[in-house]
Amino acid sequence: LQITPIDPERWLPPGKKAxxxxxxxxxxxxxxxxxxxxGGDLDKGVLGLLRQLLLRHPQLCMTLFTTPDWxxxxxxxxxxMRLIPWIRERTYLAKILPKGSRSIARxxxxxxxxxxxxxxxxxLHGLHHIHTGAxxxxxxxxxxxxxxxxxxxxxxxxxxxxxxxxxxxxxxxGWNAPPALVAAMVVNEFSYVASSRDIRTPIxxxxxxxxxxxxxTPLIQPARxxxxxxxxxxxFQATSPIExxxxxxxxxxxxxxxGHAVKNAMGFVALDGIDAVYFNxxxxxxxxxxxxxxxxxxxxxxxxxxxxxxxxxxxEAPE
Ligand SMILES: [Zn+2]
Numbered sequence: 001l002q003i004t005p006i007d008p009e010r011w012l013p014p015g016k017k018a019x020x021x022x023x024x025x026x027x028x029x030x031x032x033x034x035x036x037x038x039g040g041d042l043d044k045g046v047l048g049l050l051r052q053l054l055l056r057h058p059q060l061c062m063t064l065f066t067t068p069d070w071x072x073x074x075x076x077x078x079x080x081m082r083l084i085p086w087i088r089e090r091t092y093l094a095k096i097l098p099k100g101s102r103s104i105a106r107x108x109x110x111x112x113x114x115x116x117x118x119x120x121x122x123x124l125h126g127l128h129h130i131h132t133g134a135x136x137x138x139x140x141x142x143x144x145x146x147x148x149x150x151x152x153x154x155x156x157x158x159x160x161x162x163x164x165x166x167x168x169x170x171x172x173x174g175w176n177a178p179p180a181l182v183a184a185m186v187v188n189e190f191s192y193v194a195s196s197r198d199i200r201t202p203i204x205x206x207x208x209x210x211x212x213x214x215x216x217t218p219l220i221q222p223a224r225x226x227x228x229x230x231x232x233x234x235x236f237q238a239t240s241p242i243e244x245x246x247x248x249x250x251x252x253x254x255x256x257x258x259g260h261a262v263k264n265a266m267g268f269v270a271l272d273g274i275d276a277v278y279f280n281x282x283x284x285x286x287x288x289x290x291x292x293x294x295x296x297x298x299x300x301x302x303x304x305x306x307x308x309x310x311x312x313x314x315x316e317a318p319e
Pocket of ligand 1: 129174
């Protein structure tokens with residue numbers, strides 16, 4: 001699989017030395033009086049915290065990777081079901097929500113709140129965020145191109161019904177972007193996928209991401225996959241030290257910070273869930289970066305970078 005890094009001089013605007021992208025996964029209209037807040041609590045919940053960050057840091061932009069019809073309740077398979085081998089891969093091993101119960105097309109207040117957030121890109125995070133078998137939340141696994149394309153088509157149509165503009169990119173649930181999904185994203189004219197995550201590999205020029213998602217992708221640079229789709233890696237989260245952020249910026253990379261909208265999904269706690277503690281850390285980090293690097297950082301979104309790259313060098317798959 002050919003993965004071509006894109007050099008900073010080809011994607012950074014004049015005068016900028018590095019970029020910062022902040023993205024949140026699992027955004028959906030669920031509320032804390034249902035199973036948990038995924039954004040449905042609006043100003044009283046995670047979206048309110050994110051809005052405060054945007055207000056406190058007028059340079060900050062963010063991408064909300066939103067699931068148009070969230071059906072997950074818990075990401076953990078129930079134990080009893082795990083003991084029955086034959087049905088394991090063919091059955092939903094955890095209780096799931098009926099289709100449409102958390103559809104963004106039925107949540108006008110939620111969508112209205114998203115649309116009023118300043119400097120916010122709304123992109124895609126799967127369709128239902130569920131799968132049969134042990135990996136409950138890994139939505140794309142062994143499906144064919146046609147099956148992936150069908151899922152994407154349904155997701156795009158719910159975005160449209162909800163009155164949201166067409167998303168430019170997707171972060172796939174559980175980071176997993178098999179080749180059939182990437183091909184289906186190209187067919188459906190997406191600009192980018194944000195699959196890889198690596199928060200351990202040291203930040204050096206040419207470092208690659210090898211933890212979650214597509215392997216061997218550039219850790220701090222955008223890249224073009226063989227199919228032509230652009231790719232961005234996540235390299236920072238709540239547990240990462242501030243020095244890591246400084247190293248990405250000093251190496252002219254994209255500091256790609258991840259958060260999750262759902263902190264506690266029925267006992268499954270996300271280390272990078274957006275809560276008051278992560279809020280304070282990000283608040284401090286953004287202040288420090290601004291003080292140290294000022295206007296040399298391009299505070300932007302994956303969508304904006306992808307659009308810039310594609311407007312300079314039209315999409316062409318190196319064959
Ligand atoms: Zn997710």
